């Protein structure tokens with residue numbers, strides 16, 4: 001299975017990359033999603049701009065109260081970074097549950113976000129963490145909130161002349177914690193999410209002061225479950241409170257039937273996994 | 287396009303199209319046909335090679351992406367006619383049936399043991415999650431990796447299943 005012919009460019013800088021991007025081009029980072037699609041001829045860009053050789057994009061950085069993850073940070077690095085595990089367990093877990101060893105060695109966190117697959121793990125994590133995405137082009141950098149970044153199935157807010165050069169999210173403060181859990185397509189936690197949920201909570205004085213919960217896999221895009229967060233805030237975070245909040249898991253989400261489950265089944269899963277992720281986030285909250 | 291890389295310790299180069307996949311460069315230009323092509327879609331792991339110390343699926347990379355890298359294929363494991371401990375483990379513990387998945391299984395297992403020479407059964411199974419065996423001989427594959435781990439640690443490998451309790 002070969003892709004159609006294309007021009008390949010491997011720029012040495014972002015500026016060079018912006019110069020190579022056009023209407024019929026595709027950015028390639030890990031290639032773990034792009035190449036299979038090109039081999040199936042679902043995508044046949046005229047130019048592939050491989051950003052894999054641009055220096056300086058592969059860092060996980062601690063900037064005091066935030067952490068930033070560059071465009072070339074691979075799933076394997078995100079999954080094993082002590083900084084991310086301690087401050088953003090939802091993202092570390094999502095990365096560790098992505099694909100398999102070989103996929104995690106090549107695929108990147110940002111590539112996965114830019115790809116915006118409806119069943120990808122990372123998008124839910126960055127929404128729950130309240131991350132900011134950096135969309136850079138020759139004309140400057142746009143900062144996009146993660147909750148506005150996912151527009152539709154396989155469609156992000158990125159323009160074709162932009163590169164997602166990195167993301168940034170706040171470090172976990174006192175009482176804050178996050179978690180991710182999913183049912184994978186191959187059973188257990190393996191492969192893309194049939195239903196996946198990331199939760200972030202902030203506890204104070206025995207109650208939940210703030211929360212963000214995002215659901216992936218069940219609809220056309222990863223979505224903030226605003227109803228769940230509303231029900232959690234002010235509650236005591238007891239199992240009963242979490243269970244009752246989880247009932248709102250699919251409020252405002254159009255659940256779609258697919259090969260992996262009916263609307264009824266996936267709606268049920270969303271509730272079960274909201275409860276699991278919120279409980280895990282509460283347990284992780286220091 | 288011209289590409290060059292190190293494969294099994296030797297410098298190689300070749301003229302490829304941009305769309306030439308790494309696995310095809312390895313098989314067709316270098317004539318190293320031990321690396322197999324199974325699903326071609328990134329799922330089965332038959333095409334696994336070790337690139338700069340990490341297992342990757344060579345059907346899901348362009349040859350030009352591997353420019354300048356160092357690659358080990360199944361042909362690069364045995365030295366002076368002596369099998370690598372993982373190859374020996376697959377032989378001793380019947381870790382293969384038809385053998386189609388075997389090169390990929392072995393490359394993933396070699397990479398695992400280089401990071402952790404005493405993996406638990408769960409760690410072994412996790413590390414070959416990206417390798418599918420249609421003969422479903424996973425039980426003996428795990429035993430083969432346990433055998434190899436013992437060899438790498440300089441210990442006596444556990445006895446084969448078929449001798450336990452006999």
Ligand SMILES: Cc1cc2nc3c(=O)[nH]c(=O)nc-3n(C[C@H](O)[C@H](O)[C@H](O)COP(=O)(O)OP(=O)(O)OC[C@H]3O[C@@H](n4cnc5c(N)ncnc54)[C@H](O)[C@@H]3O)c2cc1C
Nearest residue numbers: 029030031032033034099107108111120121164191192328
């Ligand atoms: C066998 C297998 C199993 C998988 N299992 C899972 C799973 O369980 N969960 C999961 O979430 N995902 C899974 N994936 C998908 C994988 O995690 C990601 O989709 C993949 O790693 C994308 O990252 P990449 O760097 O490889 O992107 P690429 O394949 O290089 O690019 C993907 C898309 O994003 C665009 N793009 C990439 N980087 C940028 C950038 N920096 N700026 C702008 N656009 C960009 C490309 O143009 C392309 O359209 C699996 C993939 C495979 C092959």
Ligand code: FES
Nearest residue numbers: 324325326331345
């Ligand atoms: S042939 Fe590469 S993963 Fe199947």
Ligand code: FES
Nearest residue numbers: 383385419420421
């Ligand atoms: S031994 Fe036949 S596919 Fe694994």
